[in-house]
Amino acid sequence: MFSLKGLNALITGSAKRIGRDIAIRLAKEGVNLALHYNTSEKEIKKLIHDLQQYPIKTVQIKKDLNEPDAGKQLFDTAIEKLKTIDILINNASIFPTQDIKTFLYEDLISSINIHAWAPLQLARCLYQQDKEGVIINFLDSRLWDFDAHHASYYVGKQLLRVITRMLAIELAPKIRVNAIAPGLILPPPNETEEYLKRLSSTNPLQTYGNTNDVVEAVIFLLKSTFITGQVIFVDGGRFLLGSINDGTV
Numbered sequence: 001m002f003s004l005k006g007l008n009a010l011i012t013g014s015a016k017r018i019g020r021d022i023a024i025r026l027a028k029e030g031v032n033l034a035l036h037y038n039t040s041e042k043e044i045k046k047l048i049h050d051l052q053q054y055p056i057k058t059v060q061i062k063k064d065l066n067e068p069d070a071g072k073q074l075f076d077t078a079i080e081k082l083k084t085i086d087i088l089i090n091n092a093s094i095f096p097t098q099d100i101k102t103f104l105y106e107d108l109i110s111s112i113n114i115h116a117w118a119p120l121q122l123a124r125c126l127y128q129q130d131k132e133g134v135i136i137n138f139l140d141s142r143l144w145d146f147d148a149h150h151a152s153y154y155v156g157k158q159l160l161r162v163i164t165r166m167l168a169i170e171l172a173p174k175i176r177v178n179a180i181a182p183g184l185i186l187p188p189p190n191e192t193e194e195y196l197k198r199l200s201s202t203n204p205l206q207t208y209g210n211t212n213d214v215v216e217a218v219i220f221l222l223k224s225t226f227i228t229g230q231v232i233f234v235d236g237g238r239f240l241l242g243s244i245n246d247g248t249v
Contacts, residue, residue: 021212
């Protein structure tokens with residue numbers, strides 16, 4: 001394992017939740033940060049303020065990843081500010097409640113743009129720097145199962161799952177590409193911790209995790225130079241069980 005100090009990272013969806021905690025941990029590791037956000041203006045300002053205690057460079061970049069060229073534009077801006085990017089973490093996500101019978105064309109395109117097309121554009125840009133780098137894509141442990149209530153999200157993330165494998169093969173040996181698939185870590189928006197408690201019996205460990213569990217997986221993948229094309233499930237073993245009725249499927 002090697003030190004991350006002095007490297008530059010671009011994190012999409014960094015203003016809150018898991019993205020925020022990844023940013024703070026990377027700052028502690030001495031990584032300079034390009035922090036992407038879209039609508040979370042208040043949260044990104046708070047994050048920038050909290051990161052001032054670390055001797056690193058931080059920049060914030062606002063971009064709607066639903067735009068067709070957003071990935072390239074975001075990367076170009078990050079390069080302007082940090083000169084180079086060593087680490088790409090594709091964390092940004094949307095999670096609308098929809099089923100396969102009702103979601104609209106626009107819903108599907110938004111999911112594909114944000115969950116698959118923008119990460120692919122960003123990965124291409126990282127590769128075109130012609131230097132070594134690391135990519136971590138955020139998937140979902142339920143991609144190995146089923147999610148009937150978030151259909152367009154499910155389709156977009158499945159595309160990212162395929163793209164992750166393809167990139168790991170095609171961008172080697174310069175770029176390592178891995179993924180993390182969280183399970184019960186944070187409740188969805190508008191839900192409380194009771195949501196996690198209610199579903200904790202649906203995995204073999206009979207509990208739920210926290211964002212630190214995910215952050216530790218991120219650090220492991222960044223520092224492990226002989227790992228590519230892997231998915232780390234941070235889900236208490238939920239993916240092992242396949243499709244079961246946990247009240248949300």
